[in-house]
Amino acid sequence: MTMSSKTLCPYCGVGCGLEVLPAAKPKVQDGDEEWVVRGDRAHPSSQGMVCVKGATIAESLDKNRLLYPMMRDRLDQPFQQVTWDQALDRITQQIQSTLITQGPEAICMYGSGQLQTEDYYTAQKLLKGCLGTNNFDANSRLCMSSAVAAYIQSFGSDGPPCCYADLEITDCAFLIGTNTADCHPIVYNRFRKYHRKKKGKVKLIVVDPRRTKTAQDADLHLAIRPGTDITLLNGIAHILLGKRWIDAAFIDECTSGFTDYAQILGDYPPEHVAKVCGITVADLKEAARCWGLSKRVLSLWSMGINQSSEGTAKARTLINLHLITGQIGKPGAGPFSLTGQPNAMGGREAGGLSHILPGYRLVKNPDHRHTVEVAWDLPAGSINPMPGLAAWDMIVGLEQGQVGVFWIAATNPAVSMPDIERTKAALRASPFTVYQDAYYPTETADYAHVLLPAAQWGEKTGIMTNSERTVTLCPAFRPAPGEARADWEIFAAVGQRLGFKTQFAWHNSAAVYDEFVRLTQGQPCDMTGLSHDRLAAGPIQWPCPQQETEATAANKYDKRLYTDFIFATANGRANFAAFHEKGLAEPPDPNYPFVLTTGRLYGHWHTQTRTGRIEKIRNLHPEPFLEVHPIDAQHLEVQSGNWVEVRSRRGFVRLRIKVTQYIRKGVLFIPMHWGALWADQAECNALTHSEGCPISLQPELKACAVQVIPIKSPLPQPAQPHRQAVPTPIGLT
Numbered sequence: 001m002t003m004s005s006k007t008l009c010p011y012c013g014v015g016c017g018l019e020v021l022p023a024a025k026p027k028v029q030d031g032d033e034e035w036v037v038r039g040d041r042a043h044p045s046s047q048g049m050v051c052v053k054g055a056t057i058a059e060s061l062d063k064n065r066l067l068y069p070m071m072r073d074r075l076d077q078p079f080q081q082v083t084w085d086q087a088l089d090r091i092t093q094q095i096q097s098t099l100i101t102q103g104p105e106a107i108c109m110y111g112s113g114q115l116q117t118e119d120y121y122t123a124q125k126l127l128k129g130c131l132g133t134n135n136f137d138a139n140s141r142l143c144m145s146s147a148v149a150a151y152i153q154s155f156g157s158d159g160p161p162c163c164y165a166d167l168e169i170t171d172c173a174f175l176i177g178t179n180t181a182d183c184h185p186i187v188y189n190r191f192r193k194y195h196r197k198k199k200g201k202v203k204l205i206v207v208d209p210r211r212t213k214t215a216q217d218a219d220l221h222l223a224i225r226p227g228t229d230i231t232l233l234n235g236i237a238h239i240l241l242g243k244r245w246i247d248a249a250f251i252d253e254c255t256s257g258f259t260d261y262a263q264i265l266g267d268y269p270p271e272h273v274a275k276v277c278g279i280t281v282a283d284l285k286e287a288a289r290c291w292g293l294s295k296r297v298l299s300l301w302s303m304g305i306n307q308s309s310e311g312t313a314k315a316r317t318l319i320n321l322h323l324i325t326g327q328i329g330k331p332g333a334g335p336f337s338l339t340g341q342p343n344a345m346g347g348r349e350a351g352g353l354s355h356i357l358p359g360y361r362l363v364k365n366p367d368h369r370h371t372v373e374v375a376w377d378l379p380a381g382s383i384n385p386m387p388g389l390a391a392w393d394m395i396v397g398l399e400q401g402q403v404g405v406f407w408i409a410a411t412n413p414a415v416s417m418p419d420i421e422r423t424k425a426a427l428r429a430s431p432f433t434v435y436q437d438a439y440y441p442t443e444t445a446d447y448a449h450v451l452l453p454a455a456q457w458g459e460k461t462g463i464m465t466n467s468e469r470t471v472t473l474c475p476a477f478r479p480a481p482g483e484a485r486a487d488w489e490i491f492a493a494v495g496q497r498l499g500f501k502t503q504f505a506w507h508n509s510a511a512v513y514d515e516f517v518r519l520t521q522g523q524p525c526d527m528t529g530l531s532h533d534r535l536a537a538g539p540i541q542w543p544c545p546q547q548e549t550e551a552t553a554a555n556k557y558d559k560r561l562y563t564d565f566i567f568a569t570a571n572g573r574a575n576f577a578a579f580h581e582k583g584l585a586e587p588p589d590p591n592y593p594f595v596l597t598t599g600r601l602y603g604h605w606h607t608q609t610r611t612g613r614i615e616k617i618r619n620l621h622p623e624p625f626l627e628v629h630p631i632d633a634q635h636l637e638v639q640s641g642n643w644v645e646v647r648s649r650r651g652f653v654r655l656r657i658k659v660t661q662y663i664r665k666g667v668l669f670i671p672m673h674w675g676a677l678w679a680d681q682a683e684c685n686a687l688t689h690s691e692g693c694p695i696s697l698q699p700e701l702k703a704c705a706v707q708v709i710p711i712k713s714p715l716p717q718p719a720q721p722h723r724q725a726v727p728t729p730i731g732l733t
């Protein structure tokens with residue numbers, strides 16, 4: 001009998017340990033569950049817990065998989081099944097001809113925090129090293145890039161400084177722009193148990209325009225107007241400064257820029273702040289009191305902060321509160337950005353955005369480029385000194401005919417990008433799109449010239465790092481279906497065909513990982529003590545330098561960064577930032593009077609490629625909807641269940657409404673999970689815009705201006721089962 005395998009859940013950035021066993025009952029038909037999944041009690045991050053997504057993952061593994069490479073010349077043609085050699089030759093030729101006609105800048109790859117570290121690393125070597133273009137970006141640009149930019153600017157380096165153990169020792173958890181209960185359920189469970197046990201003694205503050213499941217448990221819920229976070233945070237700091245609830249010694253010895261910051265705080269008296277944010281002065285003061293008087297304050301944040309036209313400024317302004325109070329580098333305290341995807345952290349380590357390089361290095365830094373070029377055995381100057389195109393800039397590049405090869409892996413941009421009609425038009429204009437995914441159909445497959453079947457979780461061996469820097473080996477426990485291959489193998493095969501034989505000579509992913517960790521030596525994310533072999537014995541948290549191999553054998557999983565209060569900046573001090581709020585990129589006006597926000601539901605994962613194929617989860621969230629406050633519903637003369645059309649300047653959707661007290665008046669919410677494959681005209685990104693943060697280039701997916709029009713005749717078919725039937729491509733049997 002096959003033994004159980006220990007691995008990591010391939011959904012969210014909590015990174016729960018899973019144990020996978022072969023099912024006792026034999027498989028009767030395709031799609032039947034072959035595997036039993038349960039929580040791994042030995043995993044330090046999750047301690048045996050799992051949520052509904054992790055628990056049901058096995059049901060999706062064999063449904064609607066992409067099995068063979070397929071190709072076509074034009075998007076209006078059907079796909080033809082081809083061999084791997086044919087597909088890889090075609091891609092190689094297109095890269096070679098594009099290099100000649102348009103140069104390296106016309107080659108783009110758009111990847112994902114769902115790739116494993118080895119996949120990410122191989123792609124960086126291919127694009128940034130061998131091809132000489134930094135045009136590798138990932139869906140993390142829509143997700144984590146504001147947090148990355150804020151950490152780099154405030155502390156001198158990326159890297160969340162906290163760990164999950166902090167959830168169980170803090171005196172005050174400040175959750176801002178995060179619906180942790182639904183989106184990081186096991187992180188939330190760990191805190192909630194502790195919060196209940198310490199009733200009254202430990203505070204939970206939640207800042208969110210919606211009264212989410214997370215906000216419902218809060219001691220204090222600040223339901224601020226969308227986009228007013230900076231005003232709120234500066235308002236809290238104003239009170240802290242006034243009351244002298246600050247750590248003057250820490251400010252003096254460990255930070256820079258306090259004077260400028262203190263000066264702008266003068267503009268944030270409580271009455272003004274309460275008015276702008278739409279909260280009471282008493283609640284604002286209570287929040288400041290918790291920050292000022294709690295011994296340990298831990299803040300958690302995710303998309304309500306990052307997905308904003310001032311995302312970096314928001315995150316830095318939150319970090320300011322930790323600096324002014326000295327709440328960092330000690331147990332139970334610090335600014336903790338929760339990563340969304342299972343290996344968004346690994347992507348950052350491997351250099352998986354267009355401005356960074358492996359080992360937390362920067363494209364713009366000549367020493368960093370040199371180190372990487374030497375490690376890759378490439379001539380000096382191979383790596384371009386300028387950052388490449390960020391996610392949305394690739395769409396603009398397609399529109400302008402500047403892209404000759406667009407290679408997409410492990411993401412579904414025809415649903416998840418902002419301003420989706422514009423995105424789709426750009427994809428239609430692409431001369432050559434390669435789409436590498438595990439499933440078929442997906443919305444993005446419609447826009448591909450070449451489809452490459454990817455082996456997914458459980459079918460390839462690789463590494464993922466979770467939000468608290470814990471690194472887990474995810475071994476293959478089942479064969480890949482059809483001809484699917486690991487992403488890194490596909491990238492390496494193209495690299496070899498392009499003539500880079502020695503650069504891509506690895507025989508397995510363990511060798512890829514060994515090469516990658518060498519590039520982390522001496523960096524904040526030093527992982528030179530890690531290898532597949534070592535991680536086979538269990539997960540390990542970084543930093544883990546080679547010389548610490550013995551010490552980390554007794555790893556307690558509560559490593560923190562900056563415990564010596566020396567930061568990764570040139571002078572060792574953390575930087576304050578002085579930002580005023582600029583407001584939403586598209587504020588409401590008389591024509592478009594509502595602010596629409598978008599986000600997630602507990603059961604579904606993003607664009608439903610997996611969760612839409614799991615019955616239990618479909619039953620949990622059967623169809624898309626629009627949340628409306630009762631007063632707004634009254635003005636619109638609509639009730640729960642009525643149909644409405646929601647329009648922005650870019651597009652429209654048609655949905656049923658759900659009237660709820662749990663949203664601010666004037667604010668609406670649509671879940672992001674329903675793309676064209678799963679419902680008619682319910683894609684929330686038909687409405688969103690592409691304006692982003694000027695520093696992190698992360699789009700403001702959390703707010704756009706819309707109008708609502710009741711419609712009389714209900715539309716046919718939201719999530720219809722017929723949509724899940726797979727159209728059989730020509731040549732596929």
Ligand SMILES: Nc1nc2c(c(=O)[nH]1)N[C@H]1C(S)=C(S)[C@@H](COP(=O)(O)OP(=O)(O)OC[C@H]3O[C@@H](n4cnc5c(=O)[nH]c(N)nc54)[C@H](O)[C@@H]3O)O[C@H]1N2
Pocket residue numbers: 012013143176177178179180182183184207208209210212225226227228229301302303304305339340341597598599600601602603604605606702
């Ligand atoms: N169930 C489930 N879990 C997931 C995922 C999933 O698809 N499904 N995806 C994973 C990924 S990749 C990510 S990035 C994370 C995202 O995790 P979260 O960030 O927790 O999820 P979201 O629902 O996108 O947004 C969080 C909250 O931001 C609030 N918000 C909107 N505008 C503002 C604002 O201006 N200020 C403040 N303070 N709050 C605002 C919204 O009301 C929403 O409740 O979840 C991860 N976990």
Ligand SMILES: Nc1nc2c(c(=O)[nH]1)N[C@H]1C(S)=C(S)[C@@H](COP(=O)(O)OP(=O)(O)OC[C@H]3O[C@@H](n4cnc5c(=O)[nH]c(N)nc54)[C@H](O)[C@@H]3O)O[C@H]1N2
Pocket residue numbers: 112114115139140142143144303307340341409410411412413415416417418436437438439442454455456457487598599600605606607608609610672684685688701702
């Ligand atoms: N309006 C709005 N839009 C949003 C957001 C929002 O809050 N609001 N959130 C944004 C954020 S934070 C994120 S992270 C994105 C997520 O958006 P996407 O990345 O587009 O969403 P997923 O559905 O997770 O797509 C992942 C794809 O990878 C495939 N896959 C899984 N494993 C593998 C593998 O090992 N190899 C390969 N090659 N493929 C694999 C899956 O089949 C799936 O098609 O959406 C963004 N878009």
Ligand code: SF4
Pocket residue numbers: 009010011012013014015016046049050051052053054055184185186187
């Ligand atoms: S909390 Fe996240 S990592 Fe844990 S089981 Fe759920 S989806 Fe998977």
Ligand SMILES: [Mo]
Pocket residue numbers: 142143144340341
């Ligand atoms: Mo994300």
